[in-house]
Amino acid sequence: MTPEQRTWKIGELAAATGLSVRSLHHYDEIALLRPSSRSPSGHRLYAGADVRRLHRIVALRGFGLTLTEIGRLLDGEVPDPRGLIRRQLDQVETQLAAAIQLHDRLLEVLNALDATEAPSDRTLLNLIEGMTTMTRLTQHELDEMTARRTEFRDSLTPTELADLEASRRQALESMTESELEEMRQRRAAMMPR
Amino acid sequence: MTPEQRTWKIGELAAATGLSVRSLHHYDEIALLRPSSRSPSGHRLYAGADVRRLHRIVALRGFGLTLTEIGRLLDGEVPDPRGLIRRQLDQVETQLAAAIQLHDRLLEVLNALDATEAPSDRTLLNLIEGMTTMTRLTQHELDEMTARRTEFRDSLTPTELADLEASRRQALESMTESELEEMRQRRAAMMPR
DNA sequence: TTGCTCCTCACGTCACGTGAGGTGGC
DNA sequence: TTGCTCCTCACGTCACGTGAGGTGGC
Numbered sequence: 001m002t003p004e005q006r007t008w009k010i011g012e013l014a015a016a017t018g019l020s021v022r023s024l025h026h027y028d029e030i031a032l033l034r035p036s037s038r039s040p041s042g043h044r045l046y047a048g049a050d051v052r053r054l055h056r057i058v059a060l061r062g063f064g065l066t067l068t069e070i071g072r073l074l075d076g077e078v079p080d081p082r083g084l085i086r087r088q089l090d091q092v093e094t095q096l097a098a099a100i101q102l103h104d105r106l107l108e109v110l111n112a113l114d115a116t117e118a119p120s121d122r123t124l125l126n127l128i129e130g131m132t133t134m135t136r137l138t139q140h141e142l143d144e145m146t147a148r149r150t151e152f153r154d155s156l157t158p159t160e161l162a163d164l165e166a167s168r169r170q171a172l173e174s175m176t177e178s179e180l181e182e183m184r185q186r187r188a189a190m191m192p193r
Numbered sequence: 194m195t196p197e198q199r200t201w202k203i204g205e206l207a208a209a210t211g212l213s214v215r216s217l218h219h220y221d222e223i224a225l226l227r228p229s230s231r232s233p234s235g236h237r238l239y240a241g242a243d244v245r246r247l248h249r250i251v252a253l254r255g256f257g258l259t260l261t262e263i264g265r266l267l268d269g270e271v272p273d274p275r276g277l278i279r280r281q282l283d284q285v286e287t288q289l290a291a292a293i294q295l296h297d298r299l300l301e302v303l304n305a306l307d308a309t310e311a312p313s314d315r316t317l318l319n320l321i322e323g324m325t326t327m328t329r330l331t332q333h334e335l336d337e338m339t340a341r342r343t344e345f346r347d348s349l350t351p352t353e354l355a356d357l358e359a360s361r362r363q364a365l366e367s368m369t370e371s372e373l374e375e376m377r378q379r380r381a382a383m384m385p386r
Numbered sequence: 387t388t389g390c391t392c393c394t395c396a397c398g399t400c401a402c403g404t405g406a407g408g409t410g411g412c
Numbered sequence: 413t414t415g416c417t418c419c420t421c422a423c424g425t426c427a428c429g430t431g432a433g434g435t436g437g438c
Contacts, residue, residue: 009438011391021392026428041436043392063302064295067427082306089299096292099285102257106282109256113275202412204417214418219402234410236418260401 007037007045017054032071033057064088200230200238210247225264226250257281 014021027033028044033054035044046054053074060070065088072078207214220226221237226246228237239247246267253263258281265271 007438009391020428022428022430025394030427039392039436039438041392041438042394043436043438045438062295063299082303085299085303085306089296089303092292092296092299096289096296099289099292102255103282103285103289106256106278106285110275110278110282113278200412202417213402215402215404218420223401232410232412232418234412234418235420236410236412238412 007047008051010035010044010046013046013051013054017058019054019058027054027057027067030067030071032067032074064092200240201244203228203237203239206239206244206247210251212247212251220247220250220260223260223264225260225267257285 008016010021010024013019014024024033024044028035033050036047036050037045039045056074057067057070060073061067063085065073065084069078069084073081073084078084201209203214203217206212207217217226217237221228226243229240229243230238232238249267250260250263253266254260256278258266258277262271262277266274266277271277
């Protein structure tokens, strides 16, 4: 007699959320999202609670968390969610630094290439070889950077950590007004489309 | 009687380049870098030419190319290296845009979390759920963004393309002096360590 | 009966990491 | 003989994509 008896079949849910049916199968397999019932013929039937859980999954996925982390978070097995987000932030900053470097190097190569008549792949290779000494970051090195950051963080006392975060927030907030917007404009200008 | 008879064993090469032995095994497997000879007992022996090829591989890998692309480039099977670099640039810009967005969202969540007393994961979930409507990018969507960019590019005439690139170069060059440096400073300021 | 949706395997992806089990001495 | 390096399989990773082959009608 409870309301909300409506259920969704997997295809309906997929269409509604933009996920693939295969993704929902996958979430079921890894026990991240199991439909609360099945039809007599074995079809997955998702109830309202399932749909709400799915929305959270999608949101958290948008934050770059792995499906395992999402599962633990949703099941209340994460003692320090703030720490989780902080680690995410560290990781993204590491990636960002690497991407910016790579972006700059690619632009340099492209400029040099454009300055050359009929650039052959020989030219390209010579160019690139000339840049070999520049810092290049592999996935492994990225992981290590992130690890070092985390390590550094963990070496701080709670007070020091609080200070560090306060100062970063302040740095960001102090430029929030026009500068931040300006920064975004520039970034946007660099991105075609 | 030619000079340069020196060869390297796989462990020596790995130690010298910082790569893992397994990576070199992998490059051999996929025919990206096969040692020019083997010892009687079957040990891989890398000659000078192999080492030079490896240096190029490492350099190109630093540009985010896949091993397949690197192989084709080194074997002269890429008709338009400039196009290859351009596509790389597009991809990196797409990633960059996504990473910046994610970074900003994570900061927001962290700030909101810090403003709360004893934040539980419930708090976190509510917060994040409130942001669900924000643009979130999956890998698939990123791929599509890059695809659209490439598509857009391919729809241009050579003249239009040249104009586009010229204007981008100009935009970058016009701010090269102090502005570009300033931009880097700001970026650096946002990155702890 | 014909579509359309659903089901369960199961292999492939990308660049290796990580043992397992065994041989050789650049 | 004891290490150390080398060898060849071969499974695992992460989040699914992509068929294959078959059943059911929320």
